[in-house]
Amino acid sequence: MEVEAQNGLLRTIGHAVDSVVKVELLLFFAAHPTAMDSAKGLSMWLGRDEKSVEKAANELVEAAILVRYGEGEEAIYMLSQDPQVKDAVCHFVSAELSCRERRESFIKQLIHKEARK
């Protein structure tokens, strides 16, 4: 049952992470699971523009990977505190993104998808 649940979460994460900024957010929060920041702050950690970070973070909130406290400019994002989600994120990152070659290939696929859109 637990394996099924985790597989379900892994599929959710796989579907939700559909952009390079989301990959970067996922990597950031997986490496620093107690980090918390605003879209502006996250944009500085990632070196990305604030709007695209905000959009990606909100979509990850909808996918229950991140949690959001507050709204608008005051909104703060964190990794979900649900242990199962945290485990699944770590599992996903270690399986798909921790190896440099796999990560590059994953990102290339996303860029390809984004270009087709």
Next chain:
Amino acid sequence: MMVGNNEFVRLGIPGVDDVLMGGILRGDTILVQGAPGTGKTTFGLQVIYAGALYYNEPGLIVTFEQFPKQMFRDAKHFGWDFESLIEQRKIYVIATSPHVFQKQLQSPDGIIHKTLAEMDIRRVLIDSITHFQRITTDEIQLREMISGLLNMFRQREITTVLTQEVHQSEHSFTFEEYTVDAVIRLSLEPVDKVQRRRFLEVLKARGQAFLPGKHSMAIESDGIHVYPAPYLAFTNRTVGEVTLKRVPSGVPGLDRMLGGGLYEGFCVLLAGDVGAGKSMLVRQFIAYGAQRGEPGLYVVIRETPEQILRVSQTVGLNLNPFIEAGMITILHYNMGDLDPYKLFWDIHNLVMRKNFKRAAIDSLSDIQPNLMEQAVFRDYVAALRQMFLSRNITSILTFDLRPTTVEQELIESEIALLFDAILALRLRNIHDHMRKTITVLKMRGSEHDAGIRYVRIEPGEGMIVETGFEGMPSFLRRLQQLSMEAAKEKRGLETEPS
């Protein structure tokens, strides 16, 4: 540790708690300032790590710029396993922005307050406070913001370390310095044209005493070590048991000149020209002690231990068996990166641990240029002497003299007063031959031979002190005349017409 009603928190960085005379008052805020690369973050991390590991004080790290992962990777070089302490919930780390941190602190049910309470956080590192300028550059607003933040930690008796970037050339005070309880400045300063050395200075520590001035700091394989200025930190004024026991130097002719040898616990200045045999005498002193069952410490800077062993063997001194038996301990330093304060505390740690009867430092002349302030040289030597005196160790400290320096100048010098005995080993031009000579210029509490004696260094025999310059009155008269002329010239007096 409690002092009065105040509890001192040991920061856990070797030497820093000595500079702070026991640590910092619980709940105080410490501002650690410095230019890039001076070790501010390492300092803060070490305080948090030591707190969690040794003092059962959970810590919170707040970082506004450096990725925690990168911080912990760097910390691994010092053997600090932050990840393990995070897993054990002894350390919590937040990567965030100053404005989010501030908002969270203002919210009583925010994550930071929850963490502080749940983990019973006792230490906090904020790296760095300079980033609050991202919220506002208005100094009044910044001051209010930082004061509020610090008061929140003070009320909870949480010891807080804030790092702040300041440039080496800045001498003006920052408002943060007024707001915090203690200010520690780290610097990387040139000691000569090619080298820089690290220093730590406490500029302020409210409600407690501390050792003022700059102290040496080193980033070593296990983190930061601070070596307090010896003349301030070494306060042991005890004197070993005073005896009238004579200590043979290992050179029989010299012992005759000294009236039977040195006295136990004496600190001897062995000054002389380069190449006159100072190191040889020192080696014989240490080796002879070892033969008599008196453990010796030999601090050497110019020569490597291998060179010492080789040169000693040429005169029939085999130091190896004594080193292997632990009767002789050689402490070697490179001249290039010599830190005099570290050297002092290394000697101190050995002297306190081992039962040395004899010690030698070869040479003070290699230490002197590495002191940032030449004015403290006398106090530095005094601290060395006091350390040996407190353990009743008979010691010889060598010092190079310029060929033009006359004995009278040496006797009248500031450091001469510190020594119980002064020996001068000189190279003299006698009948077109450079000859080694020895003179006892001072010997407290004993009659001694005040003559100038020949010295020979013979293969298989070492240093031999011979008879005086009998039959050479003209040379001695000329020598005396030269000495007087040089002394007068030094004082700016006109030389009397001959």
